[in-house]
Amino acid sequence: MEAQRKSYGRALVDLGRARGDVVVLDADLSSSTRTVEFKGAFPGRFFNCGIAEQNMMGTAAGLAVGGMTVFASTFAVFATGRAYDQVRQSIAYPDLNVKIVASHAGITVGGDGASHQTMEDIALMNALPNMTVVVPADGPETYKAVLAVAERHGPAYVRMGRGDVPVVTSKEERFEIERAHVLREGADVALVGTGQMVAACLLAAEALKARGVSAKVIDLHTIKPLDVEALEKAARECGAVVTAEEHNIVSGVGTLVAAALAERYPVPMERVAMQDVFGQSGESDELMQEYGLTDREVLAAAIKAMERKK
């Protein structure tokens, strides 16, 4: 178990050492987002913007106009919601090198409650032209995703959770933004997970194996550009698909996968996601159970999808 933001802090320091053009901004949450690591290592290239996310996004854009590669961090709900117009107008439209890396996304924020639990950030960022959207599954993948978006031209959104998540990928595995990561091959059903729901998919795949079902597991770490080829291949191989995300079912990852498969190779599909409701306070694991975001629901969805096969 490991918090993704710790990997983010490490990745920023390594990037800062390798590249003089990397500048980091935060909005009074540097100890939570772990940009504080970069601040400690490169104080001259770190700027705290105070609790003013809109100005932070505009400032990030200006630094990028000046040739810098900028990382701007705060909680996901503020990065994508509070500052949406600034991200749209000042970052996405002018296609600037601003990497928005946000922590505390989704329901697992826990005790802070619905005000801080964004379930719509993927939808918002995905709808913006020029934007790359990456949702790493764990710490090692977060580290690689941060380096990858730094190398890639243009705006990017990287989504991280708050708490510790199981490690499901390894340092050694190759990470490519354009390619979904197949964690397990299978022939009966494809489980497509995003973020920490990848771990739930792996647990569900084990449970399915015990029932004699062979499940493929895909870590769909990049939502945009979507690896449609990998999704089509999974649909052809397995004939049934389940998506799992810690995000609203409306305009979420499942919606995108469904749209892609409807055009390419429609198969029975089930979606595990937040059911278009706001969350509440509670422990992370309690909330994941309360809102049906565990391996149990992935398992049930897999059985349902397989039953619908002709």
Add this chain to the structure above:
Amino acid sequence: MNSPDQISVSELEAKALALRRHVIRMIYAAGSGHPGGSLSCADVIAALFFKVMDHSPERMGSQDRDHFILSKGHAAPVYYAALAECGYFPTEELLTLRKLHSRLQGHPSRVKTPGVEMSTGSLGQGLSVANGLALALRLLGLDRKVYCLCGDGEMAEGQVWEAAMFAAHYHLDNVIAIVDRNGLQIDGRTEEVMSLEPLGDKWRAFGWHVLFMDGNDMWQVLDTLAEAKGHKGSPTVIIARTVKGKGVSFMENNVGFHGKAPNAKEYEQAMRELGGEV
């Protein structure tokens, strides 16, 4: 014409008049646009682009030059006119404003128009961008200025004051903001829609060096910009009192021409008043 160092006040005034003629031609050809706010700031734009700023099309790829952000993006016509006159693209292209496939969008676009440094149009965002650019110049060790032209109506946007706080906190004395204080916005007088005064006190309270000028008087514009350039230790804002629609009698102080193109008759009269051919 003389080089920027030698250009005289009367030559700059002639330049400002030429920009105003471009604005009227462009907006008439487009059939839509914002004449009032382009005409009010034409003198400031002329001073910046033809004298004060060190810039040229050949150096767009370099940061080692002065920079300009048009926060009041709806004044795009006068900005485009200045860029064309400075050689960033042909002046003939000005008449493609707002047309399909034109490089001249209704509001400035960094990705479409040569010379445009930042896409703007959603108000209140330009100063934050100017601040970021000023920080980048500082990190690069370049002693260069970022000029940011704001509207007065957009002072109601909260982000302007977030940016004001930020610039003062980081002592961004390479930022020079200019507020085009023409006193009018779409729904009427600024003081009726959302009171701004005492505007200078507000900026001063946020830690800025505050200057005032008559933004339609070229002598004052040049003197004030020179004073702003020399100020150290804090960012400078110049509150430029201007006349909306300046130079065209029936557009002056007429809120109806904030965002409306002239008709054929109005166009002819406007061009006559600006000393141009119809």
